[in-house]
Amino acid sequence: MITLPFSANAFHEVAQQLIAITAEVARRGWTPATSSNFSMRLDHQHAVITVSGRDKGQLTEKDFMVVDMNGQPVASEHRPSAETKLHNQLYQHDERIGCVLHTHSHNQTVMSRLCAKRGHIALEGYELLKAFPGHHTHDASVKLAVLGNRQDMDLLSCEVAPHLKKNGLPAYLIEGHGLYAWGQSAADAMRHLEACEFLLGVELEMLRLQAAPSPRS
Numbered sequence: 001m002i003t004l005p006f007s008a009n010a011f012h013e014v015a016q017q018l019i020a021i022t023a024e025v026a027r028r029g030w031t032p033a034t035s036s037n038f039s040m041r042l043d044h045q046h047a048v049i050t051v052s053g054r055d056k057g058q059l060t061e062k063d064f065m066v067v068d069m070n071g072q073p074v075a076s077e078h079r080p081s082a083e084t085k086l087h088n089q090l091y092q093h094d095e096r097i098g099c100v101l102h103t104h105s106h107n108q109t110v111m112s113r114l115c116a117k118r119g120h121i122a123l124e125g126y127e128l129l130k131a132f133p134g135h136h137t138h139d140a141s142v143k144l145a146v147l148g149n150r151q152d153m154d155l156l157s158c159e160v161a162p163h164l165k166k167n168g169l170p171a172y173l174i175e176g177h178g179l180y181a182w183g184q185s186a187a188d189a190m191r192h193l194e195a196c197e198f199l200l201g202v203e204l205e206m207l208r209l210q211a212a213p214s215p216r217s
């Protein structure tokens with residue numbers, strides 16, 4: 001009998017939670033063309049993450065695997081997500097982080113390109129800011145960081161590191177790429193992802209309306 005260095009029951013439970021969330025995220029169209037990746041902390045030393053290259057709208061338990069906190073596969077022949085390093089960076093940054101969701105929605109991609117030079121998107125005056133931890137009023141201004149994209153995950157994680165030190169929103173955008181959002185639980189991470197997606201959609205709509213000729217002119 002093979003002894004696994006993690007609990008098979010815990011893997012099953014975590015994979016089922018991720019399957020439910022990813023099916024919903026994919027249904028909303030935020031995971032085109034096999035993009036996106038999803039993970040949850042399994043225990044102190046392990047995380048469950050999507051296998052690289054899978055259609056994220058069709059995930060079953062076979063599309064998840066376990067990695068250690070250095071991103072090495074554990075008891076799996078599969079290749080973990082190409083972006084495993086960014087997930088592990090978050091788990092190592094804060095022991096309380098339990099789930100990381102990465103998506104490539106239309107709104108995330110367009111807004112990341114429009115705001116890349118500024119390096120952030122200011123979100124102000126929205127009741128939905130209260131979806132983020134520590135925010136109790138619409139009357140606030142928070143910055144969603146927009147980081148430069150890189151193919152080298154070591155370099156990309158270096159872009160991310162200063163953002164994590166600032167203790168800002170539990171999310172960041174990568175230019176022309178997509179959004180990372182996280183939380184203590186899968187539900188928290190999903191709430192943060194949904195709030196970012198909604199607010200980016202509203203900001204994009206406002207930019208469109210400001211650019212359009214007014215109906216009276």
Ligand SMILES: CSCCC(=O)C(=O)COP(=O)(O)O
Pocket residue numbers: 033034035036037050051052053054080081082083102
């Ligand atoms: C086809 S999208 C390019 C890779 C990417 O950005 C992504 O999110 C999916 O990569 P993975 O290795 O996790 O499937």
Ligand SMILES: [Zn+2]
Pocket residue numbers: 035036037083102104177178
């Ligand atoms: Zn990606």
